[in-house]
Each structure stands twice: as C-alpha cells, then as structure tokens.
Amino acid sequence: MDLVAPFRIVRQAWRGLVDVLYPPRCLHCNTRTPTPSIPLCSRCLQRLEQAAPDAVMDHIERLPAAPAALDRARALWRFDKDGALQQVQHALKYRNRPRYGVALGRLMAAGWDARAVALDAIVPIPLHRTRRYERGYNQSTLLARGLSETLDVPVRTDWLRRPIATRSQARLSRAARWSNVEGAFRATRADAVAGRSLLLVDDIITTGSTAVAAAATLKKAGAAQVTLYALAFARD
Numbered sequence: 001m002d003l004v005a006p007f008r009i010v011r012q013a014w015r016g017l018v019d020v021l022y023p024p025r026c027l028h029c030n031t032r033t034p035t036p037s038i039p040l041c042s043r044c045l046q047r048l049e050q051a052a053p054d055a056v057m058d059h060i061e062r063l064p065a066a067p068a069a070l071d072r073a074r075a076l077w078r079f080d081k082d083g084a085l086q087q088v089q090h091a092l093k094y095r096n097r098p099r100y101g102v103a104l105g106r107l108m109a110a111g112w113d114a115r116a117v118a119l120d121a122i123v124p125i126p127l128h129r130t131r132r133y134e135r136g137y138n139q140s141t142l143l144a145r146g147l148s149e150t151l152d153v154p155v156r157t158d159w160l161r162r163p164i165a166t167r168s169q170a171r172l173s174r175a176a177r178w179s180n181v182e183g184a185f186r187a188t189r190a191d192a193v194a195g196r197s198l199l200l201v202d203d204i205i206t207t208g209s210t211a212v213a214a215a216a217t218l219k220k221a222g223a224a225q226v227t228l229y230a231l232a233f234a235r236d
C-alpha cells in the first residue's frame with residue numbers, strides 16, 4: 001500500500017488553503033502573483049533569456065551519439081544559475097510543486113513553432129521508479145501535459161522506461177555523464193514507436209547526455225524522427 005499518498009493529499013490541501021490565506025508570491029522578487037500556477041510575476045517572466053534556436057543542437061552535437069539520435073533540439077529559455085529559473089526548477093523538483101509543471105509546459109507550447117515539425121506523440125524523459133516515488137511525480141511528464149493541451153498531441157508515458165537507476169549527473173564530468181546514462185532507457189512499445197515523429201521533453205539540458213541516451217533508445221526502436229524540447233538549456 002502506498003503510505004506516502006495520504007500525506008501528499010493532506011499536504012496539497014494544506015497548500016491550497018495557504019494560497020487563499022496568503023496569496024502566492026513571485027519566487028524571485030516576492031511580489032504578489034495573480035496566477036498561483038505560474039511561480040513568477042510577469043516582470044520576472046519577461047526577463048528570462050530566450051535560448052538561441054540553434055544553441056542546444058550545436059552544444060549537443062559534440063556528443064558522438066547525438067547526430068543519429070536527434071533530428072532537432074530546442075529549449076525555451078537559457079538557464080540562469082542562481083536566477084529566477086533556477087528557483088523555479090528547484091521548487092518543481094525538490095519542493096513538491098507539481099502544479100508549476102503543467103503551467104510551464106503551456107509556456108513551452110507558446111514558444112513552440114508548430115509548423116517546424118509534424119508530431120505524433122510527446123514522450124517525457126522518464127525517471128527511474130525510485131526517484132519518481134520519492135518526488136511523487138515526474139516533472140517532465142507535467143511539462144509534457146502542458147505542451148499536449150496546447151499542441152493537441154498526445155502524451156505517451158509508457159513508450160519509454162528507465163529501468164536502470166543512474167547516479168545523479170550533477171557532479172560527474174562530461175565523459176562520465178555519458179557512460180552513466182548510456183543504456184539506462186528501454187523502449188517498451190516498439191510497435192507504437194515505429195515510424196512516429198516524437199517530441200522528447202526534458203526540464204533542463206546541461207550536457208544533453210540523458211536526452212541523447214533517451215533519443216537513441218527511441219531511434220533504435222524505430223522512431224522516424226526525435227525532436228528534443230526542454231524548458232531550459234544550461235551550458236556546462
């Protein structure tokens with residue numbers, strides 16, 4: 001039995017009550033925000049730096065497996081270490097704020113050029129089940145849901161799995177990051193994946209090793225095209 005779930009429901013109900021008593025504030029500048037699902041005020045949101053269209057692909061192409069694995073790669077914003085976006089990412093990943101994810105996914109959709117490529121499905125980069133259980137949700141799945149609502153493309157969470165629990169990438173060198181994640185993913189629905197144009201969704205791209213390993217797995221399973229779209233891109 002899932003003993004964590006009841007606590008989570010109580011915690012989320014409590015947060016809803018807190019939002020009514022104390023209106024939500026911008027995570028970065030602390031001014032009141034009218035929309036509690038977006039954790040930044042409109043001023044801080046507008047100040048986020050857009051990622052250059054080619055920045056992610058140029059960066060990722062340095063990984064030997066990348067050209068065959070990914071057809072395109074984009075990010076909405078440039079990651080600002082110690083800035084507003086890092087505060088948002090931290091809240092989403094470590095402070096149990098799942099509602100931010102869908103709202104951020106909608107912003108990703110607003111920044112997406114739907115004419116760039118025809119998509120059959122959106123595939124969030126999966127977490128290993130231990131990590132997902134600890135966090136209670138996969139932040140990339142929430143982003144994917146926000147994208148899906150707007151782009152009208154279905155989310156498929158059962159096409160890619162992550163059966164291998166990899167170490168955290170944060171303190172690893174570039175080369176070690178690749179060997180850490182290579183082979184971590186499995187395509188579980190090769191019949192569904194074959195011939196499809198997929199949008200692979202991640203939160204933050206740093207070296208891109210995890211995304212390339214996931215994309216390579218989908219390509220090996222027969223995906224016709226894999227396009228990566230991340231919330232933000234951080235140069236390592």
Ligand SMILES: [Zn+2]
Nearest residue numbers: 026029041044
């Ligand atoms: Zn603000």
